[in-house]
Amino acid sequence: MTAILQQPSLTPQSISTSDGAQIAYYTIGTGPGILVIPGALADAATYERFAQALADQFTVHLLERRGRPPSSPQGANYSMATECADVQAVLMATKTSLVVGHSYGGLIALEAARNNPHITKVAVYEPGVSIDGAISMKWMPAFEQLLEAGRPMDAFVRFSLATGPNRGRTLPPWLMKVMLQRFIPANEKQRMLRLLPECLCEHQEVARLDNHYQHYQEITAAVLLMYGGKTGSHWVDLAMQRLPTVLAHSATHAFPKLDHFGIDKNGPEEVAAVVSTFFTQEMLGRS
Template sequence: MSSVDVTTVGRGPGLVVLPGATRRARHYGAMATALSEMYTVHVVERRGRGRSPAQDSSYCLDAEISDALEVLTETGSKQIFGHSYGGLIALHVALRTDLDRVIAYEPGVSIGNTMPRSWMPRYEQLLAEGKDARAMVHFLHTCEFMPGGALVTAMVWAMQRFAAEGRATRELLPTVVRELHEIYALDSDGSRYGAITAPVLLLGGGRSPAYIKQMLPLLVDVIPNAKLVVTPEFDHNAPDLGHPAAVADLIRA
């Protein structure tokens, strides 16, 4: 049995799905269902979530890569999909093993410091002070995923305390620190991804932050067998919240 919890649905060739930051396996249920007639979809509950191992002081990207490799081997899957931080893991898995295909939706890759980092000290300070709602708004606002302001902070505060989904997200806020530090540590000119031999489908949204849209063409230029598809109406959360069925269509195409 794999070290991490895995949710499986469907029939056909195996496809392993790696969630993004602050995301759980269940957030990809609609996408997995849409893919289930063509693939056996194995959605990984990444570290720090549910029954999977915690992200302890020794946490690093290698642990996530090892987990994904374990699931690929155990299920016999040869394809992998990763969203955001999960996309970064998927690309590094492809550097370690032969795959039939990699699909990455706006992977958490920093090329030439494209990924913003000035927000992190304030985020860590707010978490240490127990100001979870302000920390979450600070993260989402400074990384251009949502507007800021007192009203938004109040809404997030209420969501975190009175809505089940908000409380679940609140529990994952410390994992953002560990995962983003891994992204920053891997900042480079992107040339390491030139060693990926599998076909790679890079997906993105026209409504996503500018730094993500800046990174994707840089990445597709260094991966030998890569294709980039940007859908104008998608944002960063298209696979899990906005357009899961449409993202599934792109994966099946």
């Protein structure tokens, strides 16, 4: 884990859920509470810089989702409902009403906000909302077979080719494998490979919720939709087009120089500044 989670004051706090699981979270900062929901292949530590950038104005709670120690495993009955129940439990425990989600974490945030008066404001960065099958799931059978065969790196290649930017999907698998091994830091790669089984279960939920976005008319919270101008993925473009048509209160913000990992790697401070402004405006009164 990175430094933020190694500080004595940031040892994990934990709550028990109704199904007997333990859900951990880490807290930093002072001010109104924000719950940050990590995406697939990510954990709480992934959002260290983002949390630090908000800590002067907000109390930031970094959720450690199921499947990421010290939280409990996903379990055989894992579903989006499980994720939403975990989010709600932490919101209640921390008296928090502001939520940030990234990618799959953004999908969780939107689902958790449906018919939920406890959530007053949601900021999502490229939420993993699949519309018209835009997030491909064709990779899943081969991915699962490779995991069972003890070839996690090859499974990761399959996933990256299928879900990454449009421009990279025509790369030969051997070249993608070389690039992933060369450009992803060793500790980050180790975390990603460890979370591949969880990633599969999470994307099964993405597939199940394909074209479910019209239910987001049930969200009364104000929603900030964020995306990176350099992401270059059809599913992101489609989500940014369709989501504002169903959300009662929404705004959209583009980061021209950032990609899908802007919130956690490429520009967390820039994203945090926009999120901070949006949440501060909410506290002054939403129009």
